[in-house]
Amino acid sequence: MVSVRELRGGLMSNKYCQALVELRNKPAHELKEVGDQWRTPDNIFWGINTLFGPFVLDLFTDGDNAKCAGNTSPACVTS
Known part of the structure; x- marks a missing residue:
């Protein structure tokens, strides 16, 4: 460490x-x-979206950087 x-x-x-x-x-x-702790990296999102998409929910967003319309934010997770 x-x-x-x-x-x-x-x-x-x-x-x-x-x-x-x-x-x-x-x-x-x-x-x-x-910072970007909650952000889904672009290459991972688009790669998996190509194989299994289209995605309708982005679980790893802070609310401002969502990759799709449906998302959850840290506030939703902790509420």
């Missing part, structure tokens, strides 16, 4: 890792603050 010290020291100095370190230091956060 990479320590916060190593992350800050430049081992993993990309913006995503820096944002995760900042979130770890907060007392609480919402899932949507983590």
